[in-house]
Amino acid sequence: MVCEISIQLDRTPLDVAKYPVGIDSQVQVLKRILNLQSKDKVLMVGLWGKGGVGKTTLAKAIFNVVFREFQGSSFLERVRENSNDLVRLQEKLLSEVLLGEKLAIYNVAGGSRLIQDRLCNKKVLIILDDVDNMRQLDALARCCEWFGKGSRIIFTTRNSYLLTSHDVDWNHMYEVKALENGEALELFRKHAFQGNKKIEISSNLVDRVVHYAKGLPLALEVLGSSLYKRGEKEWKSMLQKLADSPCKYINDVLKVSFDGLEDGEKEIFLDIACFFKGQSTKHITKVLEKCGFAGVIIGVKSLIEHSLISEEEGTLQMHDLIQLMGMNIVKEECPNNPGKRSRLWLWDDFLHILSGNAVRLVNV
Incomplete structure (x- = not known):
């Protein structure tokens, strides 16, 4: 009994977020x-959603609520970024679950076998954060049989199809969505004012920034923190800057999903971002097929699964900041000469180069 209490005291909760707005209600859903x-x-459970929407924050919160109900636990953060060394991730997982026990792993196959052998009779909680390919899942949590009765394995990802491919039941998948207006305003104000x-x-200025973020926690936090202790002139200047180009940090986080696409999927995404957002799925599919794209239907499906677009009432929708990310990719093709870009959607740019350059026209 004394040993068990000592072990439990050695396990500490995670730091979740400076201002965990909107988390408690989602934790209750996840507990169910x-x-x-x-x-x-x-059970294997998946949290999925677009970049910056708060998947990792939610995963940390649920970890803190339930981890003491298990014999061992591990939270592997940023698996995608560290997947070039899966052996180290396997070692870290076992070390956390087994409370510091050091096990020598020489290759991924040996590590997978060791995880299975050491944890198959142990009730564990394991969270694999930001996974993006099957190789990671195979190495760290290939199947339920690797773990003891009552274990819970949670994945966070931008790609819902990865969860489906890993046989995670649909009723064990939870889409993390952007904050509603009230919670978005609350989170932004906490970062922008911090009681000051x-x-x-x-x-009006506050509402404009919150509207720009469209409920994305990452954007609300980054923009709020950058405006802390600044006056109205600086707020207006920031809004003018954002109207011209996206915040680099936010844009880079969102662009990770784009970078993971196949080449053909990237082209479809850019066309939707520049021309087709909000239009009917059937119309977009027909136009893109006429433009020579192969596999448009499965390409659009992949974009949905990667949390870059969504289908709502027969139309394809996209978060405003993801659309800006796509438009910025096209602008960066040639920042100073619109005529050398792959796509044109601004009327002024179109008129500027219409007389002298050939451009690809899309009849929308």
């Missing part, structure tokens, strides 16, 4: 999905 009352089954009452900013 995890079904902790079921002691015999091993000396600087007064008009509600």
Whole structure:
């Protein structure tokens, strides 16, 4: 008994977020999905959604709520970034679950076998954060049989198809969505003002920044922190800058999903971002097929699965910041000469080069 208490005290919760707005209600939903009352089954659960929407934050929050109900636990953060060394990730997983026990792993296949051998009779909680390919899942959590009864394995990813391919049941998949207006405003104000009452900013400026972020927690946090202790002139200047080009940090995070696409999927995404957002799926598919794209239907499906677009009431929609990311990719093809870019959607740019250059025209 003393040993068990000592082990539990050695396990510490994770730092979740400076201002965990909107997290508690989602944690309650996740607890129901995890079904902790079921002691015999091993469940694999997936959290998916666009970049910057708060998947990692939510995963940390649920980890803190339930990890003491398991014999061992591990939270592997940023798996995608560290997947060039899967052996080290396997070692870290085992070390965390087994509370510091050091095991020598010489290759991925040996590490997979060791995870199975050491954890197959142990009730564990394992969270693999930001996974993006099957190789990572095969090396770290290939199947339920690797873990003891009552274990819970949670994945966070931008790609819902990765979860489906790993046989995660649809009713064990949870889409993390952008914040509603009230929570978005609350999160932004906490970062932008942090209780500071000396600087007064008009509600119109606050609303404009919150509207720009469209509920994306990453954008609300980054923009709010960058405007902390700044006056109205600087707020207006920031909005003017954002109207011309996206915030680099936010843009880079969102662009990770684009970088993971096949070449043909990238072209389809850029056309939707520049020309087709909000139009009917059937119309977009027909136009792109006429433009010579092969596999448009599966390409659009892949974009949905990568959380870059969504299909709503027969139309293809896209978060405004993801659309800006796509447009910025095209602008960066040739920043100073629109005529050398692959796509034109601004009327002024079109008129400027119409007389002298040939461009690809898309009848929308």
